[in-house]
Amino acid sequence: MKKFHLTAGPSELYFTVEQHIQQALKENVAVVSHRSKAFQDMFGFTTSQVREMLNVPDNYYMVFTGSATEVWERLAQNCISKKSTHFVNGSFSTRFHQFAEAWGHQTQKIEKELGEGFNTNDFQIDTDSDFIAITQNETSTGVQFPLEDIYKIREEHPDKLIAIDAVSSIPFVDIDLTKVDSMYFSVQKGMGMPAGLGVWLFNERCLERAKSLKANGRLLGGYHDMFTLLKNAEKNMTPATPNAIGIYLLGKVSEDLLRRKMEIVRSETVYKAGMLYAAIEEHKDLDYAVKEERVRSKTVIVIEILNGRSPKDFMSYLEGNGLVISSGYGPNKATQVRISNFPTHSKELYFQLIDLINAW
Amino acid sequence: MKKFHLTAGPSELYFTVEQHIQQALKENVAVVSHRSKAFQDMFGFTTSQVREMLNVPDNYYMVFTGSATEVWERLAQNCISKKSTHFVNGSFSTRFHQFAEAWGHQTQKIEKELGEGFNTNDFQIDTDSDFIAITQNETSTGVQFPLEDIYKIREEHPDKLIAIDAVSSIPFVDIDLTKVDSMYFSVQKGMGMPAGLGVWLFNERCLERAKSLKANGRLLGGYHDMFTLLKNAEKNMTPATPNAIGIYLLGKVSEDLLRRKMEIVRSETVYKAGMLYAAIEEHKDLDYAVKEERVRSKTVIVIEILNGRSPKDFMSYLEGNGLVISSGYGPNKATQVRISNFPTHSKELYFQLIDLINAW
Numbered sequence: 001m002k003k004f005h006l007t008a009g010p011s012e013l014y015f016t017v018e019q020h021i022q023q024a025l026k027e028n029v030a031v032v033s034h035r036s037k038a039f040q041d042m043f044g045f046t047t048s049q050v051r052e053m054l055n056v057p058d059n060y061y062m063v064f065t066g067s068a069t070e071v072w073e074r075l076a077q078n079c080i081s082k083k084s085t086h087f088v089n090g091s092f093s094t095r096f097h098q099f100a101e102a103w104g105h106q107t108q109k110i111e112k113e114l115g116e117g118f119n120t121n122d123f124q125i126d127t128d129s130d131f132i133a134i135t136q137n138e139t140s141t142g143v144q145f146p147l148e149d150i151y152k153i154r155e156e157h158p159d160k161l162i163a164i165d166a167v168s169s170i171p172f173v174d175i176d177l178t179k180v181d182s183m184y185f186s187v188q189k190g191m192g193m194p195a196g197l198g199v200w201l202f203n204e205r206c207l208e209r210a211k212s213l214k215a216n217g218r219l220l221g222g223y224h225d226m227f228t229l230l231k232n233a234e235k236n237m238t239p240a241t242p243n244a245i246g247i248y249l250l251g252k253v254s255e256d257l258l259r260r261k262m263e264i265v266r267s268e269t270v271y272k273a274g275m276l277y278a279a280i281e282e283h284k285d286l287d288y289a290v291k292e293e294r295v296r297s298k299t300v301i302v303i304e305i306l307n308g309r310s311p312k313d314f315m316s317y318l319e320g321n322g323l324v325i326s327s328g329y330g331p332n333k334a335t336q337v338r339i340s341n342f343p344t345h346s347k348e349l350y351f352q353l354i355d356l357i358n359a360w
Numbered sequence: 361m362k363k364f365h366l367t368a369g370p371s372e373l374y375f376t377v378e379q380h381i382q383q384a385l386k387e388n389v390a391v392v393s394h395r396s397k398a399f400q401d402m403f404g405f406t407t408s409q410v411r412e413m414l415n416v417p418d419n420y421y422m423v424f425t426g427s428a429t430e431v432w433e434r435l436a437q438n439c440i441s442k443k444s445t446h447f448v449n450g451s452f453s454t455r456f457h458q459f460a461e462a463w464g465h466q467t468q469k470i471e472k473e474l475g476e477g478f479n480t481n482d483f484q485i486d487t488d489s490d491f492i493a494i495t496q497n498e499t500s501t502g503v504q505f506p507l508e509d510i511y512k513i514r515e516e517h518p519d520k521l522i523a524i525d526a527v528s529s530i531p532f533v534d535i536d537l538t539k540v541d542s543m544y545f546s547v548q549k550g551m552g553m554p555a556g557l558g559v560w561l562f563n564e565r566c567l568e569r570a571k572s573l574k575a576n577g578r579l580l581g582g583y584h585d586m587f588t589l590l591k592n593a594e595k596n597m598t599p600a601t602p603n604a605i606g607i608y609l610l611g612k613v614s615e616d617l618l619r620r621k622m623e624i625v626r627s628e629t630v631y632k633a634g635m636l637y638a639a640i641e642e643h644k645d646l647d648y649a650v651k652e653e654r655v656r657s658k659t660v661i662v663i664e665i666l667n668g669r670s671p672k673d674f675m676s677y678l679e680g681n682g683l684v685i686s687s688g689y690g691p692n693k694a695t696q697v698r699i700s701n702f703p704t705h706s707k708e709l710y711f712q713l714i715d716l717i718n719a720w
Contacts, residue, residue: 005388005391007393009394009395009601010390010391010393010394010601010604011391012391013385013390013391018385021381021385025373025378025381028363028365030370030373030548030553030554030555031367031370031371031372031373032365032367033367033369033370033686034370034555035369065426066425066426066427066430066556066600066603067426067601067602068600069583069600069601070426070583070584072582072583073581073582073583073584099582099583102579103579103582104579186601188390188601194390194603194604194605195390195394195601195602195603195604196426196556196557196601196602196603196604196605196606197556219462219463219464221433222432222433222436222459222462222463223429223430223432223433223459224430224433239429240426240427240428240429240430241369241370241427241429241546241548241555242427242555242556243426243554243555243603244370244555244556245554245556246556246603326393
């Protein structure tokens with residue numbers, strides 16, 4: 001039996017990926033030199049599609065890394081000057097905070113319990129902070145950071161750099177990039193691609209920060225510092241021989257999504273999330289793990305299992321019916337499960353999921 | 361017409377790769393969590409195959425990076441204490457030297473002209489150097505560093521760490537890893553795989569060095585420092601969501617090569633190199649770019665084009681007949697071409713290549 005993955009780590013591949021991989025092999029994408037015109041054209045196509053898909057402003061740069069995890073390191077090296085502020089309410093936001101500390105920066109940690117979101121009236125960003133790290137969608141807890149709150153922070157702190165982790169909300173989240181300075185994601189979640197590629201978008205202000213740090217003697221990192229990445233990206237190239245098939249697939253899947261239209265992709269996501277949340281609400285043994293609606297994610301849906309029933313049983317039951325979901329993260333394993341809602345998960349698949357949930 | 365790549369960058373895929381990719385897709389390799397048992401089993405299989413293929417001693421660790429380029433950065437962060445010695449005779453050895461300088465280390469540069477190798481009587485390694493970087497096969501010039509010279513350096517400098525760049529000589533080179541401290545390579549050359557994965561092998565001595573640097577307050581790098589990589593590898597895992605298909609393919613191609621037997625793989629490489637060098641010798645308009653036989657590579661064969669004939673014409677002629685080769689590197693573009701001799705390049709392909717060369 002074919003199993004469909006509604007997991008929040010890597011997830012089901014976008015349904016066109018297999019065919020694009022065949023085509024990539026046919027076109028020798030992994031074989032031609034990464035210094036060739038064929039590679040440059042491919043790279044250029046991918047960046048143009050991603051730019052269109054995410055409505056990336058012209059003054060934004062786009063480079064590739066090995067993962068979004070790598071971007072944390074590169075941001076810590078290139079963009080945090082002295083002190084960074086981190087909104088921490090899950091594993092991924094925690095990890096970026098740890099990176100910033102490891103790189104010797106002062107940090108401000110604005111923390112919430114797992115499952116809770118932030119409210120702009122509840123916190124005060126330190127005035128001496130020069131960098132704000134926001135996890136737009138916490139994959140570990142299913143808590144989102146509302147866009148209007150991000151924009152409000154920007155208004156109140158126009159001089160600080162704001163970087164957005166959109167790992168599990170791309171391509172759903174429709175963020176106005178003119179109101180933040182950097183956004184990054186990896187491709188194995190919402191884009192439905194094999195892992196091994198990070199996408200890092202940043203504006204001129206980030207570059208200026210890196211320049212001034214470099215001028216002051218900061219070591220920005222070796223082969224993947226902002227300047228080396230950019231110098232290559234300007235020629236549609238990468239500093240090292242890259243995951244060319246990954247770059248190719250990113251272009252092709254973005255093109256597929258653009259053909260479907262982003263408004264459709266987004267409204268389908270909202271529709272599927274609505275169906276699933278309604279099913280949770282109606283089920284006597286299930287509840288939302290994220291109680292506050294305005295911070296409840298539409299792409300990673302976390303469910304609390306009630307009345308002594310077992311998340312493990314719930315997962316086995318679904319898997320026995322061909323649907324694989326994720327356990328709760330870390331301490332929440334005992335009481336929660338996570339279900340992803342990405343473009344590759346069709347409405348039909350969601351109908352099936354909900355029928356199964358209703359019958360549990 | 362299907363074109364075969366005998367290029368020295370990425371090269372022709374190993375002939376089983378396409379089929380392994382299909383199987384990987386069928387087995388959901390890119391879909392299952394990198395924290396799952398299925399992933400751990402796959403990771404464990406790959407490391408066991410690579411260990412057998414390269415005869416890796418038990419006291420060696422094995423971790424994955426994004427590229428061999430990344431390994432330069434990680435070595436500079438984790439293994440060079442104060443001063444590193446670099447044998448520089450081409451673009452890749454130059455780049456590692458630049459990395460070490462960028463990371464603020466003192467360096468000793470032992471340099472030779474492009475196309476020339478090193479002779480152990482000609483140089484003196486500084487006594488205060490604590491790290492020796494050797495490019496076993498300079499992809500840019502086709503110059504190899506003979507293994508007996510590496511072993512001699514080890515005997516004379518038992519206390520220094522020795523790291524071997526084997527990017528374009530794996531899996532051909534049969535190095536005794538007990539006589540060096542680290543070896544690394546990427547997969548898109550001799551292994552015939554899509555790029556996007558580096559393999560880093562290192563022994564206990566490297567780890568001890570990293571420990572003492574860390575104890576002295578050195579920042580070893582964020583998510584890919586030696587300890588984070590190792591802590592994960594010990595559980596058959598990676599710090600970030602990895603290029604899982606790459607790790608899977610590495611195991612499968614290693615298994616394929618082991619089935620063919622490494623002695624056969626190696627003797628075929630020697631045989632094909634011998635044929636090609638003989639053809640060069642007999643051709644009035646061609647010559648070896650590497651004059652000294654003992655340092656002439658068997659895996660990247662660099663040819664000097666003589667008598668005013670054009671390397672570009674030579675390359676177009678071969679490409680017109682279905683064989684793609686590489687230009688000379690950097691300044692040598694005007695007079696040289698490079699041809700790779702990897703396991704995926706069959707004897708039959710080499711017969712065809714040599715017939716074409718004879719007829720030029």
